[in-house]
Amino acid sequence: xxxLSSDKVSFYFEKLKTAFLICLIVLCVVQVGILWSTxxxxxxxxxxxxxxxxxxxxxxxxxxxxxxxxxxxxxxxTDFDGDHFIIPNGSxxxxxxxxxxxxxxxxxxxxxxxxxxxxxxKLWGKMAASKPYMLEFKTSVPTDIVKxxxxxxxxxxxxxxxxxxxxxxxDDPDNGxxxxxxxRDDKNIYTYSLTNKINSLRSEEFTEMYNILKDNPTSKNYQxxxxxxxxxxxxNFPNDMLGPMLDNTEETYPSITCSTFSGMxxxxxxxxxxxxxxxxxxxxxxxSSRDYDYDRDINGSVVFKRLDIVYRLYKNSVLEYxxxxxxxxxxxxxxxxxxxxxxxxxxxxxxxxxxLSKVNVYLSSFExxxxxxxxxxxxxxxxxxQYGEVPLxxxxxxxxxxxxxxxxxxxxxxxxxxxxxxxxxxxxxKTGKPLNYQWAFQYMYSKAFxxxxxxxxxxxxxxxxxxxxxxxxxxxxxxIAPSFVLYTEDNGTYVVPLSEx
Amino acid sequence: MKSKILIFIIIVxxxxxxxxxxxxxxxxxxxxxxxxxxxxxxxxxxxICGVCTYDETFIEFQYWDKVTEKFxxxxxxxxxxxxxxxxxxxxxxxxxxKYKGENHIKVIAYTKATKEDPQTKDYTITYAAEKKxxxxxxxxxxxxxx
Numbered sequence: 001x002x003x004l005s006s007d008k009v010s011f012y013f014e015k016l017k018t019a020f021l022i023c024l025i026v027l028c029v030v031q032v033g034i035l036w037s038t039x040x041x042x043x044x045x046x047x048x049x050x051x052x053x054x055x056x057x058x059x060x061x062x063x064x065x066x067x068x069x070x071x072x073x074x075x076x077x078t079d080f081d082g083d084h085f086i087i088p089n090g091s092x093x094x095x096x097x098x099x100x101x102x103x104x105x106x107x108x109x110x111x112x113x114x115x116x117x118x119x120x121x122k123l124w125g126k127m128a129a130s131k132p133y134m135l136e137f138k139t140s141v142p143t144d145i146v147k148x149x150x151x152x153x154x155x156x157x158x159x160x161x162x163x164x165x166x167x168x169x170x171d172d173p174d175n176g177x178x179x180x181x182x183x184r185d186d187k188n189i190y191t192y193s194l195t196n197k198i199n200s201l202r203s204e205e206f207t208e209m210y211n212i213l214k215d216n217p218t219s220k221n222y223q224x225x226x227x228x229x230x231x232x233x234x235x236n237f238p239n240d241m242l243g244p245m246l247d248n249t250e251e252t253y254p255s256i257t258c259s260t261f262s263g264m265x266x267x268x269x270x271x272x273x274x275x276x277x278x279x280x281x282x283x284x285x286x287x288s289s290r291d292y293d294y295d296r297d298i299n300g301s302v303v304f305k306r307l308d309i310v311y312r313l314y315k316n317s318v319l320e321y322x323x324x325x326x327x328x329x330x331x332x333x334x335x336x337x338x339x340x341x342x343x344x345x346x347x348x349x350x351x352x353x354x355x356l357s358k359v360n361v362y363l364s365s366f367e368x369x370x371x372x373x374x375x376x377x378x379x380x381x382x383x384x385x386q387y388g389e390v391p392l393x394x395x396x397x398x399x400x401x402x403x404x405x406x407x408x409x410x411x412x413x414x415x416x417x418x419x420x421x422x423x424x425x426x427x428x429x430k431t432g433k434p435l436n437y438q439w440a441f442q443y444m445y446s447k448a449f450x451x452x453x454x455x456x457x458x459x460x461x462x463x464x465x466x467x468x469x470x471x472x473x474x475x476x477x478x479x480i481a482p483s484f485v486l487y488t489e490d491n492g493t494y495v496v497p498l499s500e501x
Numbered sequence: 502m503k504s505k506i507l508i509f510i511i512i513v514x515x516x517x518x519x520x521x522x523x524x525x526x527x528x529x530x531x532x533x534x535x536x537x538x539x540x541x542x543x544x545x546x547x548x549i550c551g552v553c554t555y556d557e558t559f560i561e562f563q564y565w566d567k568v569t570e571k572f573x574x575x576x577x578x579x580x581x582x583x584x585x586x587x588x589x590x591x592x593x594x595x596x597x598x599k600y601k602g603e604n605h606i607k608v609i610a611y612t613k614a615t616k617e618d619p620q621t622k623d624y625t626i627t628y629a630a631e632k633k634x635x636x637x638x639x640x641x642x643x644x645x646x647x
Contacts, residue, residue, distance in 0.1 A: 228550040228593050231534040235552055235591070246548055246593040247578060446589040456556070456588040 069149040071135040080130040085213040086220040088388025100200030108181045108192035115191040125226030125239020133168040140164040144336040237462035243441040253482040255432040260317040286352040321422040337416035338373040345419040355426040372415040376408040381429045393468045437498040444484035461489040530620040531610040539625040550593035558586045565605035598628045
């Protein structure tokens with residue numbers, strides 16, 4: 001038997017102690033890392049080592065940010081009094097026009113406008129009806145955000161503060177046959193004459209798309225208000241509004257059913273047990289559901305808590321997020337930073353659950369508060385590539401007693417550092433069989449006046465109109481159908497359901 | 502003397518209300534936005550649009566019939582000969598032009614009060630057939646022949 005000397009024993013003992021110490025240090029780092037990574041304010045060095053990684057999220061934001069800044073409508077027009085085809089959102093043509101438009105925008109946003117003129121509705125309406133491509137956002141999008149999404153370098157915008165609508169006219173005969181881009185924000189129309197030739201959206205591409213649309217009986221070929229009533233000084237709606245203006249037109253819209261969390265209707269809510277909470281948490285947060293504690297507040301809403309974050313799921317399927325941690329105001333409030341945080345939040349939600357998998361999210365409006373920005377987004381439900389999508393709005397959608405009605409699908413309050421509050425409706429939409437409806441703008445407009453006599457009593461100014469699926473509290477349990485919706489400048493929303501044929 | 506002036510003013514006011522106001526109103530019942538003057542078109546279906554001043558306005562269209570040499574009622578593509586414009590005050594109707602070349606169209610607008618003295622507007626719409634390519638013409642000629 002080998003006998004170890006006492007020196008050797010103490011040497012090996014020291015080595016064992018060192019190894020044990022190293023082991024403890026590593027475990028300590030791992031433990032700290034796990035804890036930190038679950039916090040919203042996790043340290044990048046540590047979070048990079050663990051699964052809930054911010055860096056991974058940022059890569060994802062870069063990859064998907066363009067999904068949240070898409071034109072809500074693209075129109076292809078032949079001429080004034082000609083054809084005006086609505087390109088289905090998400091279709092091959094839609095993507096190819098938007099890709100081409102991005103090239104035109106990239107060049108325009110790098111140069112000074114050739115001409116800036118005060119916004120003139122008649123002029124814009126006439127151009128919208130006669131130039132080949134018009135792209136619209138749901139709201140005026142600040143150029144900072146557009147540049148970030150299009151990966152353009154930030155630069156002085158030469159007066160152009162935001163982009164609401166874009167008209168593209170390659171070889172524009174009204175501008176010396178140069179490739180021309182007209183951009184309108186809330187105040188002006190900017191004309192950009194592009195010097196470097198862009199190969200997209202040329203006449204061959206236009207003709208190819210036009211021929212396919214013309215031969216497709218399901219294509220939506222509309223007229224503009226400018227073509228019918230543009231000469232009048234009395235009309236109180238924008239000249240670039242599009243629709244079947246005169247004769248009733250038959251259009252197909254799918255029936256849509258909504259589904260929310262299992263057992264979330266009012267009668268069942270009081271009898272939710274721990275397993276139900278777990279199920280809801282799993283539907284909402286996916287794998288991260290284990291990080292949340294569940295509870296129910298005095299109003300019967302389900303509450304999920306995680307460190308400095310509280311989620312509250314109201315009875316009518318409104319999900320509220322609140323950041324409860326300390327908020328320092330020692331930073332510059334920047335719109336772009338706040339928008340990035342809002343988009344990161346939506347992407348994060350999208351990763352955790354599949355409520356947004358069948359919808360596209362459009363920025364509808366934003367406003368500045370004292371220490372934050374509020375971004376309002378709306379859903380459009382995807383039908384298929386040929387048909388495109390159908391937009392959804394919320395009307396009289398109550399949340400809880402004492403709270404304002406939910407006006408948009410997602411409302412996010414964010415500052416440059418984080419999202420501080422959000423209210424959204426996590427609802428799944430299922431498209432059903434297509435049904436035929438008949439409508440024309442002039443008849444639906446008259447019906448709106450009959451249904452809402454107050455429209456005749458005041459000097460209303462129509463902002464826009466469209467066919468929307470209107471979601472109300474009661475509609476949650478049944479299928480929703482398309483309606484003609486008139487928006488007025490004083491924030492009025494007037495809904496007239498379409499008649500089924 | 503004063504009472505005579507007063508009676509005179511009252512008579513003038515009543516006469517104005519009875520005759521002048523409806524006459525003025527009749528001349529301003531509707532603003533036609535299409536056609537924009539006399540137009541030349543390439544399609545047989547033509548839109549007539551306008552904005553009314555009053556809530557309940559009745560509109561009729563007539564065309565000059567070359568055979569009878571009289572204005573005849575012109576039906577809209579909806580099948581209406583007369584239609585009422587409601588509180589939205591907005592209207593737009595499609596009509597089919599009767600002839601290639603010149604079509605004389607009359608738009609007649611009145612309210613209940615001005616039915617006897619309607620506002621009328623005359624337009625000449627020239628229907629020039631759609632421009633066709635040489636290939637189309639050859640094809641049409643061949644179809645006609647065989």
